[in-house]
Amino acid sequence: MCCWFDKGYLFGGLIILLTGCASPPSTKTLQDIALFSENVTALADLFETHIESLEAAHLAALKENTSLQFDLGGNPTLDAEPLFSYEAKSERLKLVKTLALYGQNLQSLYPAGQIPSGDIVGQFQKVEGHVLDFSHGVKNKDQLALIQSLNGTAEYLYSSYRDSQLGEVISKAHPLVEQAALLLYVDIGSPNDQSSNCGNEDEAHYLTARVGDFRLCRGGFRNMLKQAITARVTAIRQRLLLLKNAHPYTRQSTVDRLYDTQKSGRLLDQSMQKTQEVLFKLVAAHRELRHVYGGLQTEEADLMPAWSGASKKGTALSEMSDLLNLLPDLTNEVAALIEGRD
Amino acid sequence: MPQGLTNNDALNRYLEADHLLEMQDITKLPREGQIRLLEAQRYIYTEIQRLQAQSIEERTDIYREVSPELKKSEADFQEIRNWAEQASKAGEAVDGLARGISVLLSLF
Incomplete structure (x- = not known):
């Protein structure tokens, strides 16, 4: 009889030991990890699309001017250098x-289908109540439940170690995630002239001079896009003025191109501006993960202020997803408009 | 670009010139003038974009520093995965022990 008590203590001790470890992530956190990964991949694709769309808008502006010069009997240069060097794009x-x-x-x-360690603890706790009373013997059904629960032991031990290590990895990576987001944010820039914020500083030095402060000078992808769209619209408008006596069909197709160009500019700028919001949410979502995994809290060392990307506690990731769900359709529409596709 | 001008000053001058050319009514010019106007607009547009791209390009060095630093986290992930592999082997022993205990239990 005493042996049964010993076994009971043995299992009870094992359960207390296991359930007493660092608080494991919930099923929701595991879903968040998967979502975070998907979102960052989508963001990477989106940023690449923005560079390509900007280059396409630039080329379209040059083509519009070249085409009109040819039509007027000129001999325009056919040089069409891309906006950015190969190195700048590749970096x-x-x-x-x-x-x-x-x-x-x-x-x-956290492979798909894996039982979250929190759920494993739940299994132990469920078993504890009715199975581990060995004083009356163990029924076959209860043995099965016990064996099944114990088979997760190694999984749980691994999960606990992984979660604690992950907290450190996330904390260590956080300043770099912030710096990356800030760099991408400044690259996307602003279409408005805010150069009074910058004094006489050149933009290139602005990032290092005022890190953690989001006042932008003028410039970046959004302002370059604005210039490309304006240049193309100007050339189309000039063509329309010169087409006063042209066939209505020719004029109509030029008017359509004018409106499509303006629309593509608006949509692409909107998409870039939303991407900047996504970058803020990315930082906020990563901060949430850092908090959940109990990594070192280093808010004072964070580059971006706490208000950036701030939302209701724990919702940054879902807000990031909502934004990203809209953007691919938007950027595809932009690409079609720039290229003149239906 | 004239000597002594910052990027920002040069950009402002080109933007001003661009605005003035945009105001010009192309239909009022002779054919030769129309072509000259388009050539000038193309030149100024290209310079504006070059200056703006230059500001962006100058940040490339910062990118060059951040990417490898972030990539170092790969080693941390690998360490966890390596541990998991070893833990998996040890885990088989733990699970085997659990099954052994259950066999013992079934004898009673």
């Missing part, structure tokens, strides 16, 4: 892909 794409890889690495530690 930016390298960063967004590294961010995506980071998200995928997070997710790889």
Whole structure:
């Protein structure tokens, strides 16, 4: 009889030991990890699309001018240098892909279908009440439940270690995630002239001079887009003025192109502006993960102020998803308009 | 770009010139003038974009520093995965022990 008590204590002790470990992530947190990974990958694709769309808008502006010069009997230059060097583009794409890889690495530690460690604890707790009373013997049904629960022991031990290690990895990576988001944010820039914020500083030095402060000078992708759209619209409008006596069909198709160009500019700017919001949400969502995994809290060392991307507690990730769900359709529409596709 | 001008000053001058050219009614010019206007607009547009791209390009060095630092987290993830692999082997022993205990229990 005493042996049964010993066994009871043995199992009870094991359960207390296991359930007393660091608080494990909930099913929701595991879903959040998966969602975070998907979102960062989507963000990387989106950023790449923005660069391509901007280059396409630039090329379209040059083509419009060249075409009109030819039609007037001129001999225009056919040079059409891309806006950015190969190196500048590749370094930016390298960063967004590294961010995506980071998200995928997070997710790889939590394969789909895996039982969250929180649920494993739940299994132990369920079993404890009725199975571990060995004083009256063990029924076959209860043995089965016990064996099944114990088979998760290794899984649980691994989960606890993983979660604590992950807290450290997330904390260590957080300043870099912030810096990456800030760099991408400043690159996207602003279409408005806010150069009074910058004094005589050149924009290139602005980032390092005022890190953590989001006042932008003028510039970035959004202002370059504005210039490309304005240049193209100006050339189309000039063509329309010169087409006063042209066939109505020719004029109509030019008017359509004018409106499509303006619309593509508005939509692409909107998409870029939403992407900036996504970048804020990315930082907020990563902060939430840092909090959940109990990583070192280093708010005072954070580059971006606490208000950036702030939302109701724990909702940054879902807000980021909502924004990202809209953007691919928007960018596809933009690409179709710039290229003149139906 | 004239010497001594910052990017921002040069950009402002080009934007001003661009605005003035945009105001010009192309239909009022002779054919040769129309072509010259378009050439000037293309030149100024290209310069505005070049200056703006330059500001962005100058930040490329910062990108060059951040990407490898972030990539270092790969090693931390690998460490966890390596541990998991070893834990999996040890785990088989733990689970085996659990099954052994259950066999013992079934004897009573």
